[in-house]
Amino acid sequence: MSLRAPGHSYRVVAILAVVSAGAWALNLAVDKVGFVAIWWILAATSAFGTISFLRELPPRAPLVQYTSRLLLATAAVVLGFGPVVPSGWRLPLIVISVASAVTALLVRNVPLRDLVDSVRSGVRGGGDLLSKWVTGLAARLAGRRRASDAEVWRAHLLGGIGSGRSLTPWRQLRIAFGFLVAAVRMRWRDVCRQLCRPFDWLVARDSRIAKLLVLVGFAVVASLYRVSGWARVWDDFEQVGVLLGIVSGAAYGWRKLRGIESPPREPRRRGEDA
Amino acid sequence: MPKKWPRLTQPLRAVLEALAAASADEPVYGFRLCDLTDLGSGTVYPILERLAELGWVDSTWEQGQPSGRPRRRYYRLTGLGRTEWAEARAAREARRRRWTGLVPSPPADDVRGLS
Numbered sequence: 001m002s003l004r005a006p007g008h009s010y011r012v013v014a015i016l017a018v019v020s021a022g023a024w025a026l027n028l029a030v031d032k033v034g035f036v037a038i039w040w041i042l043a044a045t046s047a048f049g050t051i052s053f054l055r056e057l058p059p060r061a062p063l064v065q066y067t068s069r070l071l072l073a074t075a076a077v078v079l080g081f082g083p084v085v086p087s088g089w090r091l092p093l094i095v096i097s098v099a100s101a102v103t104a105l106l107v108r109n110v111p112l113r114d115l116v117d118s119v120r121s122g123v124r125g126g127g128d129l130l131s132k133w134v135t136g137l138a139a140r141l142a143g144r145r146r147a148s149d150a151e152v153w154r155a156h157l158l159g160g161i162g163s164g165r166s167l168t169p170w171r172q173l174r175i176a177f178g179f180l181v182a183a184v185r186m187r188w189r190d191v192c193r194q195l196c197r198p199f200d201w202l203v204a205r206d207s208r209i210a211k212l213l214v215l216v217g218f219a220v221v222a223s224l225y226r227v228s229g230w231a232r233v234w235d236d237f238e239q240v241g242v243l244l245g246i247v248s249g250a251a252y253g254w255r256k257l258r259g260i261e262s263p264p265r266e267p268r269r270r271g272e273d274a
Numbered sequence: 275m276p277k278k279w280p281r282l283t284q285p286l287r288a289v290l291e292a293l294a295a296a297s298a299d300e301p302v303y304g305f306r307l308c309d310l311t312d313l314g315s316g317t318v319y320p321i322l323e324r325l326a327e328l329g330w331v332d333s334t335w336e337q338g339q340p341s342g343r344p345r346r347r348y349y350r351l352t353g354l355g356r357t358e359w360a361e362a363r364a365a366r367e368a369r370r371r372r373w374t375g376l377v378p379s380p381p382a383d384d385v386r387g388l389s
Contacts, residue, residue, distance in 0.1 A: 148347075149319070155344040156304045156315060174314075181316030186323060 047103070054107045064107060071104035127169025131157055131176040138179035142186055153179045196258065203255040206262055209248065216247050279362040280324060285313050289321050290359050293331065293351045301348035303336075322349060330355030 029038055057064050079097040082090055135157055139150035157175060159167040167175070202208050220240050224233045233240075255262070280286060288311040296302040302310070308318050325331040332352045336345040351359065 146323075151344045152304055152347045153315075153319075155346045156308075158343045159305055175308075178315030178317075179319070181314070182319040185316065185320040189320070189324075 051103060051106050055109045059109055064109075068104040068108045071100045071107065075100035075104065124169050127173055131169070131172040134173070134176035135179050138176070138183040141180070142183040143190070146183075146186065199254055200258055200260060203251045203258075204260055204262060209251045212251065213244050213248055217244050279358065279365075280328065282362060282366055285311070285317050286321055286325075287363075288313060289318060289325070290330075290351070290355075293349060294356065294359060296350065298350075301350060303346040303348050305346075307349065325355065328355075328358075330358060 026038070054064050054067060075097045078093050078100065082093050082097075085093060132154075135153050136150070139147070139153060142149055156179075157167070157172055159171075202212060217240060220243060221233055224236055224240075289307065292307055292310040293302060304315070304318065304322075307313075307322075308315055311318065322331060322333075326333065330352060331349055332355075333347050333349045335347055339345065
């Protein structure tokens with residue numbers, strides 16, 4: 001039997017002491033917090049240990065690349081299941097998905113500033129694209145007659161360039177949706193103008209209003225006659241008069257409202273009087 | 275017969291005030307007009323179109339092609355627009371005075387003289 005160095009005995013004693021302390025601590029933890037908590041602690045510790053190990057490796061190392069891709073894929077797949085699983089499962093799925101994505105970023109050792117910058121540039125780029133798309137849509141909606149408005153609106157979207165003022169993506173988006181509102185309002189005005197055109201034509205001359213009144217009066221009298229003959233016509237004659245008064249008032253009121261001026265009457269020729 | 279003016283809503287008045295206050299050295303374009311009036315683009319452009327149809331507002335394109343952005347369109351009140359706006363504003367003020375019974379407050383010197 002060979003003699004061992006005294007340091008070796010100390011090491012064995014130390015290991016025994018550590019194992020005993022660990023067992024005692026485990027026993028205490030199981031009594032106090034239960035096995036589930038122990039498993040969670042172990043899982044978290046091993047996860048952190050793995051992440052720390054991977055972060056020590058160069059970012060282009062295959063292990064780092066594949067691990068981060070696997071985690072990102074897991075996050076996407078888990079999130080994809082969100083809409084189809086029962087509602088009680090959604091929160092755990094979201095937590096797992098977010099945790100996987102965060103772990104992937106931690107494994108890749110992406111600096112926080114780079115991450116924030118990339119997210120910000122992504123939001124800005126997306127906002128720019130969306131604003132331009134909405135502006136284009138508004139220009140198309142406004143119609144060919146306002147084709148030049150597209151250029152005006154694109155210039156507007158860039159804000160006060162030249163005066164040192166640039167717009168945030170959100171402000172650009174708000175302005176772009178404003179163009180959409182403007183286009184809808186302009187088209188609505190066009191529609192209303194087209195709808196008003198027949199009425200404008202009708203009330204533009206007194207002779208047309210007179211013909212309208214005759215036509216309405218004749219139609220009402222004819223319908224009354226068809227229902228109950230001349231007796232009904234004579235009974236409701238004053239109501240026909242009231243109706244014609246209302247139509248006449250509406251026609252002249254419309255003319256005034258729209259600012260239509262009837263042409264002055266031409267003086268009658270002498271031959272016509274005779 | 276009273277003149278036919280557009281309905282003088284608050285946004286319309288704000289746009290007309292901004293256009294009336296603009297100088298030839300510093301012409302007004304869409305973005306600046308929105309800034310000056312504190313109105314959205316969805317309100318300002320339909321108003322400008324309506325005023326252009328009435329002949330109150332004239333617009334011209336920016337001279338040359340600026341670098342880094344499309345050309346702007348500058349808006350200005352025409353002579354007719356300036357006259358009509360002044361008349362419409364005066365008529366509105368007179369109407370308001372008639373309805374509310376408010377008369378312009380006298381200068382401070384006159385008030386002191388009464389006491």
